[in-house]
Amino acid sequence: MRDFGGIVERALARVVRPGGADEVAEALREARARRLDAVPRGCGHSTFGQSLTSGLCLDMRGLAGVEDVTPGHAVAGAGTTWREVLAATLPHGLVPPVLTDFLDVTVGGTISAGGVGGTSHLHGTQADHVLALDVVQDGRVVPCSPDARPELFDAVRGGLGRHGVITSATLRLVPAPERVLTCTIPCRDAAGLLRLQGEIAADDISGQAKPSPDGWRYEIKATLYGDGPVPAGTTETEELPFFAFADRMRPDVEELVALGEWARPHPWAMVFVPRDRAADVIETTLKEMAPRDLGLSGVVLVKALRVGHVPMLAAPPEPVLFSVLKTASPGSAPVPEMLAANRALLDRARAAGGTSYRVGAIPD
Numbered sequence: 001m002r003d004f005g006g007i008v009e010r011a012l013a014r015v016v017r018p019g020g021a022d023e024v025a026e027a028l029r030e031a032r033a034r035r036l037d038a039v040p041r042g043c044g045h046s047t048f049g050q051s052l053t054s055g056l057c058l059d060m061r062g063l064a065g066v067e068d069v070t071p072g073h074a075v076a077g078a079g080t081t082w083r084e085v086l087a088a089t090l091p092h093g094l095v096p097p098v099l100t101d102f103l104d105v106t107v108g109g110t111i112s113a114g115g116v117g118g119t120s121h122l123h124g125t126q127a128d129h130v131l132a133l134d135v136v137q138d139g140r141v142v143p144c145s146p147d148a149r150p151e152l153f154d155a156v157r158g159g160l161g162r163h164g165v166i167t168s169a170t171l172r173l174v175p176a177p178e179r180v181l182t183c184t185i186p187c188r189d190a191a192g193l194l195r196l197q198g199e200i201a202a203d204d205i206s207g208q209a210k211p212s213p214d215g216w217r218y219e220i221k222a223t224l225y226g227d228g229p230v231p232a233g234t235t236e237t238e239e240l241p242f243f244a245f246a247d248r249m250r251p252d253v254e255e256l257v258a259l260g261e262w263a264r265p266h267p268w269a270m271v272f273v274p275r276d277r278a279a280d281v282i283e284t285t286l287k288e289m290a291p292r293d294l295g296l297s298g299v300v301l302v303k304a305l306r307v308g309h310v311p312m313l314a315a316p317p318e319p320v321l322f323s324v325l326k327t328a329s330p331g332s333a334p335v336p337e338m339l340a341a342n343r344a345l346l347d348r349a350r351a352a353g354g355t356s357y358r359v360g361a362i363p364d
Contacts, residue, residue: 001052005193006265006328006363007335008049017059021134021141021167024058028165029139031056040165042079042106047268048361050160051109060108063167073131073173078108078166083247085171089324090243095176096119097123101206102249108166113359114158114313116321118204118223121197127157128308129172132347136173137164145170156314158357177225180204180245184236187218190286192300193280194320197304200231204245207253207302209282211291218302261297264333265328269342269358275304280322285324285345293341295327314355321357322349339363 002009013036016027024040031038037055043052063077066088073290074094076085083103089095098117111133115126123129132145135156142164144153145207155163158233180203187193193207202222209216222231223245230237240248256262273281282302294300307315324345328335342362349355356362 003044003046005047010052015057020058024136040292042109045105094173098126124308127310132170134168135164158310182223183240185232185233190282193218209300216286265362267338269324270360271349272315272319273354274316275318295332296329298326343359
């Protein structure tokens with residue numbers, strides 16, 4: 001079995017497809033009795049084998065569904081995708097405060113990773129907006145929240161499934177906008193991009209670096225949910241219904257699938273860097289890179305964010321998430337070379353006081 005990264009493979013001892021929390025508990029008791037490692041798997045969107053095991057694989061997609069949708073919250077099974085969450089909440093005019101850019105990943109998977117989205121500069125991670133969880137630990141179903149078993153609650157959010165298996169989550173909901181306006185703003189360099197990310201009053205914001213004949217060019221996508229003024233320096237705008245904006249990656253993914261790029265290895269590197277050191281880390285890294293080091297469909301993302309109380313994420317204060325999302329396309333650098341560059345990036349980030357976002361493909 002492989003994951004989205006396509007780099008690590010595992011021969012499984014067994015796959016279990018539970019339909020409820022009690023079946024997850026039973027499977028984990030069986031794994032313990034047989035001395036098998038057990039790993040939960042949603043859509044398998046990890047990039048370096050984080051959702052793989054040579055023991056027992058828990059396919060969590062059977063725990064999908066959303067219920068109890070109210071103006072303040074909804075309860076979602078761990079195997080529910082964020083697309084399915086929106087299908088249940090948007091008819092009520094509600095949405096989670098933070099969404100992943102790609103909707104076809106699961107609630108349990110992204111909470112276990114922390115979960116960063118376009119609104120994370122205002123609202124933090126997805127894990128910051130979980131009100132309560134049901135978790136299987138030591139073969140039994142245990143509820144937890146900031147007030148009930150807070151140590152377990154903190155261990156499983158961002159804990160990559162190491163301290164318990166999330167089976168359901170109570171998610172905070174906020175009113176959804178009907179339409180949004182996205183503004184494209186070119187930036188001179190990484191320092192200018194980070195400065196604007198801190199200054200622009202946008203509801204959703206992210207930065208990107210793109211290779212060009214003259215080196216790397218930087219731009220910001222700033223999205224307004226209300227009637228605020230268009231930011232200075234905007235060169236292009238696009239107005240969309242909210243769901244079309246939330247699902248903006250779908251046409252790109254369909255194209256990548258058609259081209260075969262979606263199925264190629266993805267040696268992604270993602271690091272958290274302190275904001276005051278981030279521009280130097282970004283620009284030094286990109287100076288060492290050529291288009292072949294990124295691949296035909298690779299992208300470089302820069303996201304300043306706010307992190308609340310998610311201890312397992314281990315991000316530095318005022319972090320910037322620097323993501324070099326590579327694809328091993330025909331003619332690109334080989335995967336081992338990409339992985340070596342990922343390791344060098346992590347070493348550089350650590351020297352600057354940063355850490356790894358552990359869903360990436362960075363060798364130990």
